[in-house]
Amino acid sequence: MSEHTSHTQTVPSPSVSTVPPPSPPAEPVNLLDHWKAGCREVRTFRGHTHGIWTVAYSPDGQTLASGGVDRLVRIWDIETGRLLRSLRGHTQDIRVALFTPDGQALATGSDDRTIRLWNPQTGEPKKLLFTRYDHNVVSLSISPDGLMMARGAYNKDIKIWEVTTGTELMTLLGKDQYDNHWSVCVAFSPDGVHLASGNDIGKIKLWEVLPSGEEKLTIAGHWKDDEEDTTETRGYYIIDEGSFQKPMDYWIGALTFTPDGKYLISGSRDTTIKFFEMPTLNEVRMLKGHAAWVRALTISPDGRVLVSASDDNTIKMWDLATGRPVRTLKGHTGPIRSIAFSPDGRRLASGSWDRTVKLWEGGTETEG
Numbered sequence: 001m002s003e004h005t006s007h008t009q010t011v012p013s014p015s016v017s018t019v020p021p022p023s024p025p026a027e028p029v030n031l032l033d034h035w036k037a038g039c040r041e042v043r044t045f046r047g048h049t050h051g052i053w054t055v056a057y058s059p060d061g062q063t064l065a066s067g068g069v070d071r072l073v074r075i076w077d078i079e080t081g082r083l084l085r086s087l088r089g090h091t092q093d094i095r096v097a098l099f100t101p102d103g104q105a106l107a108t109g110s111d112d113r114t115i116r117l118w119n120p121q122t123g124e125p126k127k128l129l130f131t132r133y134d135h136n137v138v139s140l141s142i143s144p145d146g147l148m149m150a151r152g153a154y155n156k157d158i159k160i161w162e163v164t165t166g167t168e169l170m171t172l173l174g175k176d177q178y179d180n181h182w183s184v185c186v187a188f189s190p191d192g193v194h195l196a197s198g199n200d201i202g203k204i205k206l207w208e209v210l211p212s213g214e215e216k217l218t219i220a221g222h223w224k225d226d227e228e229d230t231t232e233t234r235g236y237y238i239i240d241e242g243s244f245q246k247p248m249d250y251w252i253g254a255l256t257f258t259p260d261g262k263y264l265i266s267g268s269r270d271t272t273i274k275f276f277e278m279p280t281l282n283e284v285r286m287l288k289g290h291a292a293w294v295r296a297l298t299i300s301p302d303g304r305v306l307v308s309a310s311d312d313n314t315i316k317m318w319d320l321a322t323g324r325p326v327r328t329l330k331g332h333t334g335p336i337r338s339i340a341f342s343p344d345g346r347r348l349a350s351g352s353w354d355r356t357v358k359l360w361e362g363g364t365e366t367e368g
Contacts, residue, residue, distance in 0.1 A: 031345040032304040032326070035317055035362040041331045042347075043081045045357040047074055054096045055351035057340040058120065059103040064340075064349050065120065066357050067094030073108055075120060078347075078359065085123040089116055095138045100163060101146040107163075109137030109151060117166070127166040131159065139185045143192040148209070150195055152186040158197055160209065170213045172197075174205060187255040187264075194279070196257070196264050202250025204266060206281055219281045222250040222268040254297040254308075258320065265306065267294030273308055275323075285323050289316050295337050300345040307348060311335035315350055315360075331358055 050069030057064060063084065064076045073087035073094060092111035099106050099120065106120040115129040115137055139152030148169065150160045156179065158172040172183075172195070185198035188209070194216075195207045202222030208214050254267040263284070264276045273294055275285035292311035299306050299320065306318040315329040315336060334354030341348055348360045 028302065029344075029346065030304065031300040031302050031362070032319060034346060035300075035305055036326055037362065037364045039317075039327060039329060039360055039362050041329075041358055042361045043078075043359040045074075045076050045081055045083075045359070046355070047083050048072075048355045048357075051334065051337070051353035051355060052351035052357060053094060053337050054108075055338045055340050055349050055357055056097040056099055056106070057342050057349055058099050059101060059343055061343045063120065064357060064359075065097045065099070065106055065108075066338075066351050067097045067108055068337075068351070068355075069093050071110075073097060073106070073118065075123070076357065087118055087123050087125075089125055089128075090114070092136075095136070096140045098140050098142055098149075100142055101144065105163065107140055107142065107149060109140045111136040111138075113137060113153075115140065115149070115151060115161075117163070129161055129166055129168075131168070134159075135182075141186045141188045141195070143188045143209075144190055145192055148188075148192070150186045150188065150209075152183045152197060154182050154184070156180050156183060158183050158186055158195070158207070160195075160213075172207050172213050172215070174215050174218070176218075185252045185255045187257060189257050189264075189278070190259055190261040196255050198252025198255050198266055198268075200248050200251050202248075202252060202268055202270070204252065204255070204264070204276070204281065206264075206279065216279070217281055219276070219283075221266060221276075222252065222270050222272065222274065224250065251293070253293055253295040256297045256299055258299060259301070259303040265297055265299075267297050267308055267310075269293040271310070273297070273306075273318075287318060287323055289325055289328075290314070292335070295335070296339045298339050298341055298348075300341055301343065302345060305345070307339055307341070309336035309339045309350060313352075315339060315348070329360060331360075332356070 052068035055066045067073045071090050075084045090110040094110050096109040106118045109115045113134045117127040135154040137153050141150045160169045181199040183197045187196045197205045204221035206217040251269040271290045273287040290310040296309040306320045308316050317326040332352040334352045336352045338351040350358050
């Protein structure tokens with residue numbers, strides 16, 4: 001076959017080809033079918049001495065990063081379960097860890113009010129980001145192009161930095177100057193144009209990031225007005241009481257966009273998961289199944305599977321198109337605060353208050 005030969009080769013007889021035909025491209029796996037077929041716990045990573053707040057999968061699928069109450073960022077080898085390195089620097093709980101899309105940096109946010117950027121291959125610190133009057137950093141989101149990073153904190157404003165230089169680009173502040181509720185959760189849209197934020201009383205805002213940094217919309221989200229609630233201090237920290245004025249039953253635990261950008265999905269302390277249509281943020285669906293605070297949400301790379309994690313010690317998988325439950329994973333003995341898909345969507349990592357990180361694999365029991 002002439003297309004398989006070059007001018008310097010001996011041409012074989014026409015009936016025989018010395019070059020095997022190219023193998024057909026691998027069919028993309030339907031991840032909904034993959035996780036429906038089966039699921040098993042394949043590895044437990046042990047080493048943290050206290051609860052784990054966050055877990056992140058590296059873009060190359062080779063390592064995991066985790067962080068929590070013990071103030072160490074731990075990098076694990078996925079295949080062996082071996083601890084590769086521990087990154088020291090934060091002085092309070094590490095609440096969130098995220099790899100940049102190119103895998104060249106790992107960003108971590110902490111109750112010590114700082115964001116640190118690390119080289120995940122060497123463990124060397126790269127940058128320290130903070131502002132003088134900042135508060136506990138509890139949420140980070142990196143734009144899809146890897147250029148910008150937004151942070152949510154125990155503060156009403158949202159700050160956005162340029163990742164490569166560490167330059168503070170903008171501060172997002174809502175239109176209502178009297179709204180002092182904390183922006184505790186942030187998520188960039190897949191096109192990087194919008195940023196969603198959720199606050200401590202369950203309300204959700206949509207922002208235009210560039211060029212304006214403007215608040216486009218605020219919705220009640222999970223918040224429900226209480227007829228008996230006449231105070232404007234709900235959600236504030238009251239020094240005299242040493243506790244919150246109100247238990248903030250609707251606190252947003254997680255926000256994520258569907259890969260196609262059509263929906264924003266939120267999880268709340270009210271135990272529900274809600275779908276909002278973009279860009280109007282009209283509520284189109286509510287999922288119920290968890291018995292406690294929904295702390296984390298993630299969506300499979302092909303956009304077919306929604307996964308939620310909760311303080312009820314379970315992970316739930318949902319058919320994103322229909323909202324139907326697919327399966328419940330019960331392996332942790334404590335609240336689950338973070339989940340992350342592998343880049344190919346065939347595995348899932350979870351970090352729990354039981355001090356372990358678990359790795360789950362979908363597919364039939366005979367695979368691999």
